[in-house]
Structures are given as structure tokens and as C-alpha cells.
Amino acid sequence: MLHNKKCLIFTLTAAAFAATSTFPAHSAVVASIKPLGFIAAAIADGITPVEVLLPDGASEHDYALRPSDVKRIKNADLVVWTGPEMEAFLTKSAAELPANKNLEIAALPGIKPLLISGDDEDEEHEHGHDHGSENSEVQDGSHAQHHHGQFNMHLWMSPDMALQSAVAIHGKLLELMPQSKAKLDANLQEFKAELADADKHIGAQLAPVRNKGYFVFHDAYSYFEKHYGLSPLGHFTVNPEIQPGAQRLHQIRTQLVEQKAVCVFAEPQFRPAVIDAVSRGTSVRKGTLDPLGMDISLSKDSYVKFLSQLSSQYASCLNGA
Numbered sequence: 001m002l003h004n005k006k007c008l009i010f011t012l013t014a015a016a017f018a019a020t021s022t023f024p025a026h027s028a029v030v031a032s033i034k035p036l037g038f039i040a041a042a043i044a045d046g047i048t049p050v051e052v053l054l055p056d057g058a059s060e061h062d063y064a065l066r067p068s069d070v071k072r073i074k075n076a077d078l079v080v081w082t083g084p085e086m087e088a089f090l091t092k093s094a095a096e097l098p099a100n101k102n103l104e105i106a107a108l109p110g111i112k113p114l115l116i117s118g119d120d121e122d123e124e125h126e127h128g129h130d131h132g133s134e135n136s137e138v139q140d141g142s143h144a145q146h147h148h149g150q151f152n153m154h155l156w157m158s159p160d161m162a163l164q165s166a167v168a169i170h171g172k173l174l175e176l177m178p179q180s181k182a183k184l185d186a187n188l189q190e191f192k193a194e195l196a197d198a199d200k201h202i203g204a205q206l207a208p209v210r211n212k213g214y215f216v217f218h219d220a221y222s223y224f225e226k227h228y229g230l231s232p233l234g235h236f237t238v239n240p241e242i243q244p245g246a247q248r249l250h251q252i253r254t255q256l257v258e259q260k261a262v263c264v265f266a267e268p269q270f271r272p273a274v275i276d277a278v279s280r281g282t283s284v285r286k287g288t289l290d291p292l293g294m295d296i297s298l299s300k301d302s303y304v305k306f307l308s309q310l311s312s313q314y315a316s317c318l319n320g321a
């Protein structure tokens, strides 16, 4: 059913990407997803290239490694990823890496106390999703399915965790390339300063909209929202691959009709008809939030651009500008 269709789509997507891309077998920092690549690019700037595994448009919740990905991981100086709860597709390859080349952000001691729990109750009921059926989907071992973790694993949305990630990347690269210490130190200092500056600007930009209610498409933004004191009313789904259930849609529709929300946010990869259906006939505005920074290219400033873009996306819809 849903899962078979999903497998097919991802197989086709992977085949299309494999056909259009060739990667040299040189070493680099390899990040699982773009935002982690943004942070790595700031620290590795001028020292070593940074590559991102997940192609633009793919979902962080559901990806299957291509043979070329496996090769890139093996040849990498350093692999930076969130962890198995988010990126199940990397678990096997990462386990084969030497410890000094494997950086799992969720496992950092400073990150654990900052984690907030994920929201996975009602989707499970509405989809009749149980862990028995989940096990039957992993048989081929390469195809990752969505994963209900205990914690929300969209760690790259938190400026605090981004800073900790940067510090950890700096530490790993320093071990691997001690000859580049001066540049690595300078890059980390610059990242810290730019992040602190952006944090101030974003705080100011979002202050006027802190009390405006809204719905997001998927449950990716909690860390950002908490950090800046925003007022989310809920999300359509925990995983963009999973259609929201009828009960969830009804609840959202009711709140829109009662004008509790001023915005509903889709995502660039996901413009589901459900958002239009649920908001039909109401005065709610529609915006877009990009949780992966699809249109931002890797550079030493890209993480700060990513956070600033997100902030502007919230502000423009919530302000009604």
C-alpha cells in the first residue's frame, strides 16, 4: 500500500540521481543532510571540501544510499550525521567507520540534555502503524523507513545545538588535521560570532509575531520555535511521507475556522493538497518553510543564511506582509 508506493518512488528517484551524478573518490567531510553540511562548511572552509549525501528534494526521514554514497562515506575524512533515529539509512555504513571519522551529533554529551520529546501519538493510531509492520519493511536492509523516535531529531534547527555541532566538527578535524589548527580555530571563532549576530537579528525579527498561532506541515521546527518563543498550534504530520490522518485534519480545520491560526506552512518539497483542502474558505494565509535549506549552497556563511531564511519565512507569513 502506502509503503510499497513509497519504495517505488524512492527507487526511481535514486536511479535518476545515480544516472546524473558522478563523484570523485577524494576525501572530504561528508554530511548526511544540507544543514549539517552548512555547519561543516563553516568549520572546514579553506581546509577540506564538504559534500552532502541527501540530494535536494529527498526527505531526511526516508532515503536509501546509492552505491556511490557508500563509496563517498568510506573515503570520507569525516562523516557528520544526526544519528540512527533520524537517518536509519546511514546506520550500517557509519558503524563501519573508525570512531575518529564518525561524528553522530545526537550522541554528543552536550546535546542529550537539550533534546525535546517527539510527538508521535496520533499518527500511529490513524495509520494503524505498528512496529511489527515496520520490521517487515526493513528486510532489504538498505531501505530506511520512517522512524518514530523518542526525541525530536531535527537538531539542526537549534542555534544552540548548531554551535555544539560546530565545536564537535572542529574537534574532530583538529584530530585529523592538526596542521590546520590556526585556520580551524579561526573558522570556529568566525562561526560563533556570525551565529551570535544572526541570533540577535532573528530574535528581533520574530519578536512581533511571537504570539501568532500557526500550523506547520511536519514536526521539524520545535527547536527553532522554542528558541525564539514562537507559538505553533501543531503540525499536519511527523513525517512528510505520511499523509495526515482524518482526525488530525479535522482538528486543524476546526482551529482554522475559529481563526486561531493566521498561517499554515507548507514546505518546498511538499505542497500537499491537504493544506489547501483544510484551509479552504478560511482567511488563513499560506506560507512555506524550508527545513533543509534546499536553495542555499554550501559556503562558510550558509548556516546563518539558512536560519535567517527560515526566520524571514515565518515573519513574512505571520506578519501578513
Ligand SMILES: [Zn+2]
Residues within 6 Å of the ligand: 060, 061, 154, 218, 219, 220, 240
Ligand atoms: Zn523531518
